[in-house]
Amino acid sequence: xxxxxxxxxxxxxxxxxxxxxxxxxxxxxxxxxxxxxxxxxxxxxxxxxxxxxxxxxxxxxxxxxxxxxxxxxxxxxxxxxxxxxxxxxxxxxxxxxxxxxxxxxxxxxxxxxxxxxxxxxxxxxxxxxxxxxxxxxxxxxxxxxxxxxxxxxxxxxxxxxxxxxxxxxxxxxxxxxxxxxxxxxxxxxxxxxxxxxxxxxxxxxxxxxxxxxxxxxxxxxxxxxxxxxxxxxxxxxxxxxxxxxxxxxxxxxxxxxxxxxxxxxxxxxxxxxxxxxxxxxxxxxxxxxxxxxxxxxxxxxxxxxxxxxxxxxxxxxxxxxxxxxxxxxxxxxxxxxxxxxxxxxxxxxxxx
Amino acid sequence: xxxxxxxxxxxxxxxxxxxxxxxxxxxxxxxxxxxxxxxxxxxxxxxxxxxxxxxxxxxxxxxxxxxxxxxxxxxxxxxxxxxxxxxxxxxxxxxxxxxxxxxxxxxxxxxxxxxxxxxxxxxxxxxxxxxxxxxxxxxxxxxxxxxxxxxxxxxxxxxxxxxxxxxxxxxxxxxxxxxxxxxxxxxxxxxxxxxxxxxxxxxxxxxxxxxxxxxxxxxxxxxxxxxxxxxxxxxxxxxxxxxxxxxxxxxxxxxxxxxxxxxxxxxxxxxxxxxxxxxxxxxxxxxxxxxxxxxxxxxxxxxxxxxxxxxxxxxxxxxxxxxxxxxxxxxxxxxxxxxxxxxxxxxxxxxx
Numbered sequence: 096x097x098x099x100x101x102x103x104x105x106x107x108x109x110x111x112x113x114x115x116x117x118x119x120x121x122x123x124x125x126x127x128x129x130x131x132x133x134x135x136x137x138x139x140x141x142x143x144x145x146x147x148x149x150x151x152x153x154x155x156x157x158x159x160x161x162x163x164x165x166x167x168x169x170x171x172x173x174x175x176x177x178x179x180x181x182x183x184x185x186x187x188x189x190x191x192x193x194x195x196x197x198x199x200x201x202x203x204x205x206x207x208x209x210x211x212x213x214x215x216x217x218x219x220x221x222x223x224x225x226x227x228x229x230x231x232x233x234x235x236x237x238x239x240x241x242x243x244x245x246x247x248x249x250x251x252x253x254x255x256x257x258x259x260x261x262x263x264x265x266x267x268x269x270x271x272x273x274x275x276x277x278x279x280x281x282x283x284x285x286x287x288x289x290x291x292x293x294x295x296x297x298x299x300x301x302x303x304x305x306x307x308x309x310x311x312x313x314x315x316x317x318x319x320x321x322x323x324x325x326x327x328x329x330x331x332x333x334x335x336x337x338x339x340x341x342x343x344x345x346x347x348x349x350x351x352x353x354x355x356x357x358x359x360x361x362x363x364x365x366x367x368x369x370x371x372x373x374x375x376x377x378x379x380x381x382x383x384x385x386x387x388x389x390x391x392x393x394x395x396x397x398x399x400x401x402x403x404x405x406x407x408x409x410x411x412x413x414x415x416x417x418x419x420x421x422x423x424x425x426x427x428x429x430x431x432x433x434x435x436x437x438x439x440x441x442x443x444x445x446x447x
Numbered sequence: 448x449x450x451x452x453x454x455x456x457x458x459x460x461x462x463x464x465x466x467x468x469x470x471x472x473x474x475x476x477x478x479x480x481x482x483x484x485x486x487x488x489x490x491x492x493x494x495x496x497x498x499x500x501x502x503x504x505x506x507x508x509x510x511x512x513x514x515x516x517x518x519x520x521x522x523x524x525x526x527x528x529x530x531x532x533x534x535x536x537x538x539x540x541x542x543x544x545x546x547x548x549x550x551x552x553x554x555x556x557x558x559x560x561x562x563x564x565x566x567x568x569x570x571x572x573x574x575x576x577x578x579x580x581x582x583x584x585x586x587x588x589x590x591x592x593x594x595x596x597x598x599x600x601x602x603x604x605x606x607x608x609x610x611x612x613x614x615x616x617x618x619x620x621x622x623x624x625x626x627x628x629x630x631x632x633x634x635x636x637x638x639x640x641x642x643x644x645x646x647x648x649x650x651x652x653x654x655x656x657x658x659x660x661x662x663x664x665x666x667x668x669x670x671x672x673x674x675x676x677x678x679x680x681x682x683x684x685x686x687x688x689x690x691x692x693x694x695x696x697x698x699x700x701x702x703x704x705x706x707x708x709x710x711x712x713x714x715x716x717x718x719x720x721x722x723x724x725x726x727x728x729x730x731x732x733x734x735x736x737x738x739x740x741x742x743x744x745x746x747x748x749x750x751x752x753x754x755x756x757x758x759x760x761x762x763x764x765x766x767x768x769x770x771x772x773x774x775x776x777x778x779x780x781x782x783x784x785x786x787x788x789x790x791x792x793x794x795x796x797x798x799x
Binding site for chain 1: 468469472473480487521522523524527531549556642644664680681682683
């Protein structure tokens, strides 16, 4: 039986990527050494770093105005690092749940935080879009996709300041209007790779403008100057991310991924909406294409459903512990047949 | 032909570890999913984290007074993070080369730095041991092994303050008098695992004593409270580190490792000392058991020797770019036969 992996993160990776990653652990360079034991200054790994940079630039359409960095510490480290490097006076935040709440809390240590919109009073079940930005604002911070509550921003706003965006859970799932962004960060472990590296894309002209002292490793300029090899980078997680990018190109790039992701999400939301037992938990227009959150009208049957689905090979459907219910994460690497299988399971459970 | 990997880091890993790591990339949990794509909150990975913690405690003889953390960002991030968390007034530093110089520079942002001893004027070819610590000092910072110049501290000093120690390149290579240490940190990619995680061992009673504001992810207390899973940890690098610890236990633990490391180093230093072409670059009593640095009397032949050795399967012998010459890194995982092979190569080249 095929196991379909619906975990929210670390999350499903394409089979072709896993096969190549496995091979690289066994033997990678010209001497037959494993990728886990060779120097990051050697040509094999330097080539991996360069290829990954180029693939990301091609996929997202980045100009030389942007640097691509492979850091560590997850999005949680970018919460403070983005503010430490970019916040001079005031940052505007749209509060859309767990992750943006954490992010604005960390930013508050470095300047004024202006919460211009929040869906907190509605349990974060929608994505607020009606707000204005004060003129003395350095940047607008958004969390483009919210894994916990299952909302996603489907169109980025036109604002007069650069957008700083946590794209941890929907990076590479669709084309983006890159010119709107000053900084994009993403923990790799959803759409981009395994746990262990954090992708940062930053507009270089925004750097070096704050007065505060910044430790060397926390200054984006350090990593820009050394192409993410100021110190030893997380070699293997970066390599697997490179394989994911190659796979994305083979799939037809981000336009094609978006099309597939929309199709998959439509299949699943339709099954939920047409059922008698289940309902979606978020506003229709803000439903995430990545994390489909739903509940049972009879909440007591939630665990039964999750066990029933697991018995049929659908793994990892438990909702985030803070909201309960169910969550099916259907990132790029989830094949259509995985979603079709889950739709069958939902229908079967519904008919019982 | 066997390739022997003498890289300084990322560095050689035991074959048994690489085989198990490869297997885990292919299939790991009860559902046949790869270790690269499963949740860090699931029982398979929670068990990895717990096992690794226990193995480290057993190997190093840690009491419950110490926390074991798996962070990211390398020793380079601990340079500032150790000071940010522990430095109230003054830190004493012994300056033994590249890494301690970087470390004391970062610490200077958080308090007074007192360089109590330095071998800078001798190009860091020895490890200074004669110094005193002022009474108002918070801790003494040491770099126990210096990969660039090839010196190592073979006996830790008796001082009245806790020692903060960068053990990136000799952690787990020998037993240590743990009661002397307040904090130990080590990038994994030498003796402990692949690139991508940083081991931190900290005496818990030293935490929470500074007044400054610390971002959540930079506060050791955050990670102590959540057993290194406040956010997604670098799962695979931690798993490989667990495998290394299991291998160390199978080898007989750190007493046995030290014995083997001394034997290997003696073989190699003897060959260098008895040769006509080569000489060791560091003070005899401070020679590193991990990174054997040596030069040719005829420096112009350095590249010839490195190419000659590579042709015979000895890979990665080029010295650090800042000092030149040759360097053979013979960490725990380097088998005795690798050192024997290099000794043969040295003798053969010497006889030419």
